[in-house]
Amino acid sequence: MPEPIDLEYDVAADDYQTAGEASSNLKETLKILGISSSVCRRAAVITYEAEMNLVIHGGGGRIIANIDEDKVEIMTVDRGPGIPNVELAIMEGYTTASDHAREMGFGAGMGLPNIKRNADIFEIETEVGVGTTLRAVIKL
Amino acid sequence: MILDKIARLTDAKILCGETRLTRIDSPRAYACDLMSDVLALCSPGALLITGLTNIQIVRTAQMLDIPAVLFVRGKTPMQDTISLADESEITLIVSGMSMFQVCGILYAEGIKPCLLADAGA
Numbered sequence: 491m492p493e494p495i496d497l498e499y500d501v502a503a504d505d506y507q508t509a510g511e512a513s514s515n516l517k518e519t520l521k522i523l524g525i526s527s528s529v530c531r532r533a534a535v536i537t538y539e540a541e542m543n544l545v546i547h548g549g550g551g552r553i554i555a556n557i558d559e560d561k562v563e564i565m566t567v568d569r570g571p572g573i574p575n576v577e578l579a580i581m582e583g584y585t586t587a588s589d590h591a592r593e594m595g596f597g598a599g600m601g602l603p604n605i606k607r608n609a610d611i612f613e614i615e616t617e618v619g620v621g622t623t624l625r626a627v628i629k630l
Numbered sequence: 631m632i633l634d635k636i637a638r639l640t641d642a643k644i645l646c647g648e649t650r651l652t653r654i655d656s657p658r659a660y661a662c663d664l665m666s667d668v669l670a671l672c673s674p675g676a677l678l679i680t681g682l683t684n685i686q687i688v689r690t691a692q693m694l695d696i697p698a699v700l701f702v703r704g705k706t707p708m709q710d711t712i713s714l715a716d717e718s719e720i721t722l723i724v725s726g727m728s729m730f731q732v733c734g735i736l737y738a739e740g741i742k743p744c745l746l747a748d749a750g751a
């Protein structure tokens with residue numbers, strides 16, 4: 491890969507119709523770059539779960555992806571309510587999703603665990619009332 | 631199992647991707663209405679069986695390279711969902727049977743469950 495690639499996407503709150511477009515676009519970009527289908531899927535799951543978190547919990551936000559020859563790095567930034575207990579939030583099955591999100595098939599309490607499982611590096615910085623920044627890295 | 635046979639066994643109607651019916655071969659299936667469970671546990675190439683019909687089912691299939699989705703209980707998605715699936719080369723079929731019936735028939739005919747170790751692999 492000659493030059494690192496930076497991608498940024500704005501994600502709207504509570505918009506379940508367009509949610510997933512950013513993740514889909516990122517996955518297509520990775521495929522075009524010739525990145526292995528396994529890494530494409532892992533990056534897509536990370537981005538999609540993080541994107542849905544922005545839609546459902548974060549009040550919208552931004553996805554920032556950096557791709558270079560060593561890694562795919564995905565960050566999400568929101569100014570939402572923050573996560574009061576991160577340890578609890580990354581436990582499988584724990585959820586605070588709304589009824590509407592559940593009706594759409596989300597809120598299984600697997601979002602953050604899925605991100606963590608697919609990432610080589612997984613970090614969350616969060617402050618209640620300020621927002622959340624998530625960083626996930628896949629090493630190539 | 632070839633999707634054409636899956637459609638015949640479950641008496642399913644084709645919503646989009648008819649030309650791909652004989653080209654899709656799914657040895658495994660995952661049945662679920664929780665998309666994060668699908669993202670955690672569904673193997674690439676598997677058939678997704680679900681009772682949900684919103685557009686996020688197609689998005690989930692896109693992320694995991696799921697080639698086909700079978701909707702149960704005769705529920706048909708809206709046109710925007712069908713259009714996105716068609717653009718993404720994901721075949722959609724709908725059966726009037728319940729999820730239990732569909733799973734029972736396909737399991738008895740030899741389709742295997744997805745394994746956790748396969749997810750993301």
